[in-house]
Amino acid sequence: MNETIRLIDLLNKKARLAVILAPSFPIVYEYPQIITKLKKLGFAYVVEVSVGAKKTNEQVLSLLQRNPKSRIITSPCPSFVRMVRTKYPSLLKYLALSADSPMSATAKLVKERYPDHQPVFIGPCIAKKLESSEDRPELNILVLTYKELDEVFTNFNISVNMPTGNDKFDLEAKDTRIYPMDGGLTLTSGVNRILKDEEFRIVSGWRNVEEALIEFQSNPKIRFMDVLFCEGGCVNGPGIISTLPVVDRKKKIINYFNKKTS
Numbered sequence: 001m002n003e004t005i006r007l008i009d010l011l012n013k014k015a016r017l018a019v020i021l022a023p024s025f026p027i028v029y030e031y032p033q034i035i036t037k038l039k040k041l042g043f044a045y046v047v048e049v050s051v052g053a054k055k056t057n058e059q060v061l062s063l064l065q066r067n068p069k070s071r072i073i074t075s076p077c078p079s080f081v082r083m084v085r086t087k088y089p090s091l092l093k094y095l096a097l098s099a100d101s102p103m104s105a106t107a108k109l110v111k112e113r114y115p116d117h118q119p120v121f122i123g124p125c126i127a128k129k130l131e132s133s134e135d136r137p138e139l140n141i142l143v144l145t146y147k148e149l150d151e152v153f154t155n156f157n158i159s160v161n162m163p164t165g166n167d168k169f170d171l172e173a174k175d176t177r178i179y180p181m182d183g184g185l186t187l188t189s190g191v192n193r194i195l196k197d198e199e200f201r202i203v204s205g206w207r208n209v210e211e212a213l214i215e216f217q218s219n220p221k222i223r224f225m226d227v228l229f230c231e232g233g234c235v236n237g238p239g240i241i242s243t244l245p246v247v248d249r250k251k252k253i254i255n256y257f258n259k260k261t262s
């Protein structure tokens with residue numbers, strides 16, 4: 001059973017579900033209409049994954065500050081983690097695998113705040129399905145892309161143009177809403193203010209990643225690498241159906257970041 005059918009089945013059974021919505025959502029959905037649509041589908045709670053991103057930042061900063069000599073490569077991108085595992089196993093020790101990704105951190109929060117509710121991640125990334133099933137099976141996160149969510153809306157006749165309500169996120173976090181752009185983790189955690197320019201790198205796009213890893217290996221001054229596999233970051237993830245170029249997708253993220261939502 002694929003994830004779209006599983007979600008339709010769970011909604012038909014009136015299962016207790018909390019949706020955790022990735023911070024790239026403003027590229028494909030309007031706020032707050034998307035929350036109204038998700039509640040109408042039957043989700044009990046709608047939570048921003050930017051809430052979990054704050055936890056990721058705290059954990060990564062703690063790793064960096066615990067030891068002034070530590071060298072860290074970020075790990076919220078499951079595609080990149082898999083590339084290191086298969087092609088660069090000698091660099092595995094630098095991956096910040098003890099820090100939760102924003103998706104996993106948000107799922108943990110849902111389990112604490114809304115016990116008995118299954119987290120359903122909606123986002124731009126197919127690889128997050130592997131993070132859920134292979135890396136964090138204990139969190140029981142059902143993962144769908146925006147494209148798959150649209151199929152679920154169609155199945156339940158939830159119109160694209162339904163009126164916007166006054167719904168708000170049940171849990172929200174503003175500062176980390178730029179997370180899906182390359183460098184989002186570095187900027188929102190403040191790593192760029194703690195380290196000197198020559199001590200950190202922000203890298204996105206699979207073509208650039210290998211070169212950056214080679215530099216990391218040969219240059220011990222680099223203490224921190226913030227890596228996302230898609231060019232420009234998760235704003236360019238494979239689960240986003242959009243004709244907008246990356247620069248315009250980023251504008252949508254910034255517009256939402258600047259919006260007053262509570």
Ligand code: SF4
Nearest residue numbers: 077125229230234237
């Ligand atoms: S950069 Fe791409 S592959 Fe990596 S988490 Fe984001 S959307 Fe997924």
